[in-house]
Amino acid sequence: MTLRLYDTATGEVRDFVPLAAGKAGIYVCGLTVQSEPHVGHVRSAVNFDVLRRWLAATGSDVTFIRNITDIDDKILTKAADQGRPWYNLAYDMKRELDRAYADLNVLPPTYEPAATGHVPEMIELIELLISKGHAYAAEDGSGDVYFDVRSWPSYGELTHQGIDDMEAATDADPRGKRDPRDFALWKGWKSDSEPRTASWPAPWGRGRPGWHIECSAMAGKYLGEAFDIHGGGVDLRFPHHENEQAQSRAAGGAFASYWLHNAWITTSGEKMSKSLGNSLLVPEVLKRVRGIELRYYMVAAHYRSHVEFSFEALDDAASAFQRIERFVEQYPGVVGELPDAFVAAMDDDLGTPAAVAVIHTLVREGNAQPGAAAKLAGQVRAMLAVLGLDPADPAWAAGGSGKAETALAAAMELVMQQRAKARADKDWPTADAIRDALAAAGIDVEDTPDGARWSIQNGSV
């Protein structure tokens, strides 16, 4: 069986053939660290984390690079508004983002390069483009350098657009551009409005990198001039990815073999960045459901499908996941093989919805046939691990000192003994009163043939 992926560049699902057998190089556009991450922001990371885990699970040696953009117009503007240094804002937001990733069990990438750490590499690349006649320094003395789209005949190939069909940007200041579609590789320092700390020396004068050049430079540095997969959100197809590819190919590299794009999570039919309110920030959402449940919600939908976010759907997803969790936790430590149906689903362009359906089917079988349950639980756990959803993964245990939990467990043992005694005496009012009181305190009690079991209610963590 072979992994097949939908490639934006060709517009079809095709077999994944890595440049080097057994290896996979992936570059994913991370975020511009300019504000707190909301659930839409982290979808991309979760989706590509699944891709990465799947490749690793099927024997690939994966090099996974996800950048962060830590210098851009918005960061400068916001930091100025907030009266603090831009690098402080970027760093703060990066830490928020790291926390959100950790809360969702997104594996750290092989490396996470930041734009500001790769200015020399970008300058080198820009000089190469200038020497090849694909870029030019603006003649208006601004210090800007632009990519010359007319010099690159295949410009537009990634998004299947003809250059003359594109709307010329009406809002963009033409400055020293030869063509309005030319885009900035380097932006000259505006000494009257921008801090000097946000500029670096370059052959064209002090300035800072344009947006797209960082990814070309960093992908090239860590993955080579040709690599397997480039990923990001759909909105990045144009202009960002189109420009990246144009730059990198104009400089002489083959760049990415496959382009993968994840769809949006919207709210009220709108992209989340337009929505107001903090309720969709990852830490806020995690007050309602656990990270593993939020991750399940994302994984249960296909990465190329739009998801209309709603708390109702999120709660449903949490309920569905708890069903899986209750089953698998009865058989700790058992890990089995991946069922063929699961492998087939994942190989089909990461068909996580079908893969999740396989999980549910085995859970139902396991619940119905106690004799086969342990084996099935092992298979379920193996599948969950691939999706980053194994409840036993230590990644989910983060936070808490453990002291409180130990104390709680001891206290609960006492309470449960009391209730067991009441039940043995058929003192139902007392037994029910204890159960009701615990429920009100956020603890569920269930009676099973093997005795009572308690658990913290969903969302309380």
Add this chain to the structure above:
RNA sequence: GGUGGGUUGGCCGAGAGGCGAGGCAACGGACUGCAAAUCCGUGUACACGGGUUCAAAUCCCGUACCCACCUCCA
């Protein structure tokens, strides 16, 4: 204007010519002291209008509505 995508049952969400993915919710039953959990059962959904076909949610034509991107939004 160009490019890409969407419209599926109460809800979420797959599928892409032929036996109703899966989950949540609901209802009935089993189990339980009562619950919970679990199991069993119950649903004829594919925006609209035509067409092709033995057979269409799936293919074709047309219509409507929605969304994204078109130079620094994941």
